[in-house]
Amino acid sequence: MPWEEEDARRHVARTEELLAGLDTLPDNVAAARALECVEALVDLYGECLGRVMEHATSGEGDGALARRLADDELVGHLLLVHDLHPDPADVRARRAVEQVRPQLQSLGGDAELLEAADGAVRIRVQGGRGCSSSPDALEQTVRDAVGGAAPEVERIDIETVQAPEPETLIPVDALFKGRTLTGRGAG
Template identity: 45%
Template sequence: MADRPETPDSETQWRTAGDRIQTLLDSCAAGGPAAHERAQRLVREVVELYGAGLQRIMALSADTPGLAERLATDDLLASLLLVHGLHPHDTRRRVADALDRVRPYLGSHGGDVELLDVVFQQGGATVRLAFQGSCKSCPSSAVTLELAVEDAVRAAAPEVCAIEAVAAQPAADVIPTESLLAHVHSNGDNHSSGSTWHPVPDLAALEPGEVAGFLISGTALLVCRVGDLPLAYRDHCPVCDDSLAGARLRETLLGCPRCGTQFDVVRAGAGPGGTHLEPLPLLLRDGVPSVALPEPMGAGA
């Protein structure tokens, strides 16, 4: 099991450009207030220039049917259009599209989500969602749903400041609303649940039915692909308390090579007697497969 290479590809480089620009601005402060002010003014001039260019492009796209839609669905262009208030889709449409993109992943963990309303108030928009699912016995599955929805909404609509979770109906299998309340941050990769997203571009080469092990930021995990859907779990069997290295996938069942226990990977890793594998959120972020891992205790303090 090899650690992930650290060389980012072009799809992952641009999404960290803001951090790199801020680092450069901070370093300019060492040259004194005048140098720092000139650097900030330079960035503002560049941003205003490409913003004016984007505005011109969107105006010209009106003469070409479908072009504005193509621009809006490109991850990089969509993020720039959002910065300048030029995105052709309103908040509700962007949130609904984002939820549609993660709905297959939610289903793999026995959950679903419905967009109830988007309420605009001073300071930002609040999204009201109804969560349902069948993984109440697996708290880590509820966390995967929270992270998946929070990340999708944050990326598609940075103006959203909060998510209000409402139980769709009083059923026994509804995921507890309080476990899914999340404050959506408008920047950064760290979420209120204390997890960080790590790009794993190698997952794109995983074939249907294959299982692969990865070591990401010191955490051993197992990834299997069922059809077009990649699913990630912590490399640990809850029955024999050992590694799952060498496990094979038969349809949707992942068998522990040591104790032989079968776990259903499309039902949040459910096993016999209420046992569960520990699922980890795995989503496409800006076109790159990425996994969310809990931050070490004390990180960011």
């Protein structure tokens, strides 16, 4: 039975925990052997996955299967690990920025990918206003999204601009147009 997305995330976290624990084993020879075994298994599965992607993109198909595989969160990350993802880094970075925009907008911010080339991306982040939307938090959200979607990007340059002041509903001076302000008791 296939895992639900949350099951997959838990398993990924547990796997990372187990791999990190290899460094703490008291027997260095056994730890090195275990790590070598894991690396050999990852290489084997990578080769198998490469063949799956080759079948998914060749023949009579239009690449729709490869697209569906790449769009699956768990498979897509595995394709990234093995450098098999069908989309180039700039496309994935652009998609990541687009996917994170609603979250940023809900915090009063926004983001726009300005440039993606030669292992670097340049992004403009419009900072929100208020406690929950500090420019640093918005920038980190964008960095995490782009880094997760395109881990081979070596540099993420972010230009932060402050969000404009919100317009008031009724400008104060409009309340007094055509009226003369006088002091109390005048008249």
